[in-house]
Amino acid sequence: xxKPTGFLEFPRKTPGYAPVEERIKHFHEFVIPLxxxxxxxxxxxxxxxxxxxxxxxxxxxxxxxxxNDLAYKGDWRAxxxxxxxxxNFPEFTGRICPAPCEAACTLNIDDxxxxxxxxxxxxxxxxxxxxxxxxxxxxxxxxxxxxxxxxGPAGLACAQQLARVGHEVTVFEKSDRVGGLLRYGIPDxxxxxxxxxxxxxxxxxxxxxxxxxxxxxxxxxxxxxxxxYDAVVLCGGSExxxxxPVPGRELDGVHFAMEFLPQQNRRVAGDxxxxxxxxxxxxxxxxxxxxxxxxxxxxxxxxxxxxxSVTQLEILPRPPxxxxxxxxxxxxxxxxxxxxxxxxxxVREWSVATKRFHGEDGRVTGLQVVRVDWxxxxxxxxxxxxxxxxxxxxxxxxxxxxxxxxxxIHEGMLQELGVTLxxxxxVRAATDDYQTSLEKVFSAGDMRRGQSLVVWAIREGRQAxxxxxxxxxxxxxxxx
Numbered sequence: 340x341x342k343p344t345g346f347l348e349f350p351r352k353t354p355g356y357a358p359v360e361e362r363i364k365h366f367h368e369f370v371i372p373l374x375x376x377x378x379x380x381x382x383x384x385x386x387x388x389x390x391x392x393x394x395x396x397x398x399x400x401x402x403x404x405x406x407n408d409l410a411y412k413g414d415w416r417a418x419x420x421x422x423x424x425x426x427n428f429p430e431f432t433g434r435i436c437p438a439p440c441e442a443a444c445t446l447n448i449d450d451x452x453x454x455x456x457x458x459x460x461x462x463x464x465x466x467x468x469x470x471x472x473x474x475x476x477x478x479x480x481x482x483x484x485x486x487x488x489x490x491g492p493a494g495l496a497c498a499q500q501l502a503r504v505g506h507e508v509t510v511f512e513k514s515d516r517v518g519g520l521l522r523y524g525i526p527d528x529x530x531x532x533x534x535x536x537x538x539x540x541x542x543x544x545x546x547x548x549x550x551x552x553x554x555x556x557x558x559x560x561x562x563x564x565x566x567x568y569d570a571v572v573l574c575g576g577s578e579x580x581x582x583x584p585v586p587g588r589e590l591d592g593v594h595f596a597m598e599f600l601p602q603q604n605r606r607v608a609g610d611x612x613x614x615x616x617x618x619x620x621x622x623x624x625x626x627x628x629x630x631x632x633x634x635x636x637x638x639x640x641x642x643x644x645x646x647x648s649v650t651q652l653e654i655l656p657r658p659p660x661x662x663x664x665x666x667x668x669x670x671x672x673x674x675x676x677x678x679x680x681x682x683x684x685x686v687r688e689w690s691v692a693t694k695r696f697h698g699e700d701g702r703v704t705g706l707q708v709v710r711v712d713w714x715x716x717x718x719x720x721x722x723x724x725x726x727x728x729x730x731x732x733x734x735x736x737x738x739x740x741x742x743x744x745x746x747x748i749h750e751g752m753l754q755e756l757g758v759t760l761x762x763x764x765x766v767r768a769a770t771d772d773y774q775t776s777l778e779k780v781f782s783a784g785d786m787r788r789g790q791s792l793v794v795w796a797i798r799e800g801r802q803a804x805x806x807x808x809x810x811x812x813x814x815x816x817x818x819x
Contacts, residue, residue: 351381351446381410384453396439402425406462482507486572489512492784509568529636529639556751565777565780574786618737623647627649654690779810
């Protein structure tokens, strides 16, 4: 905990943002961090709540009260050590995690939780600035070799943990750079990519080998990994996007979000996009279908590219402005949230379903939508009904489908290996051993549990690493 009476003495304070008119001119991060003094004061607000529900709210079970207290007392290096004991990459989560820990904070009962996310990010950023973060090289090698497929947060966490206990780890990545969706899904204005690069440098020094431009199941048979390595961990993510099979879907200008977002990240990295492949919002009326984080990323990117207008459609009803704390706390509440990208000028429409896309000369020019009503049936299940006569048209030169991801790509690696899938099309593996239907093949992250948060991927990667270590050596000192 921090100061016993801190939560009574100090108000909650969170980082600020650069003005909208400034930040939409570039793709750099625009958060204005708290000062060290302000961070210490926020740490002081952590109360002696008896049962720290923030542990439960955090998927990696960060030991939050301990590092809050250390930050308050000025021992930031020790605080960072506590933070790293449960989270390999707090600079990722400190930037892009929605902070379920803060929703679970006892002080959130009156909407004033400890600024946990800001403290976390401040600790790790100071750690890098002060050069406290060094490679942790294993003192002994085990002689065991592990292949990790996918370099997103699950694969990176798994690889780092296994390397630190002495296994030879090779990470296979189909793209040209490491990071998975961190690299080519998260816009640079939310997390700049040098943050991934410095972690990769640390991991390389710890013994991890990265092999990019190697698509397992396409460039390299998956069976070769099973034959050549003592264990294989599948961390390929959930990449099959949810489609919208309505009339006009085939029109040019209707794209999945993950056809659009990676291009901008590549531009920022200095890559040239072939003109015939380019997807841009410049000078266009953009409609984003899907109200989640991916949709929000499409909004911020479109605005920065110079869209004439951006409209976001959500099929679900508008959430309440404020949750019922007695019913939801300490769980993640359903409430209205507005992202920084949505603040930058998007029009949001709720309870709207798309009926068809309109086009001319093979290119989309608009879409017809209808308002819907949600009601419970006799069994208590929510059912959607169109509201008669509520159809209307929207102008659109670019439509981005951001309705989530249904499961990992089955073609290629998964079909070749023949691993058993669960009812949702994900790789079946339990959370006690993370082992698939093949003895030496494991799976973690979105490929196993379905589309989720970066912090859940880190948790799964860490836990899978322990399971692999136990499988290879019969014992493990790695934490679950």
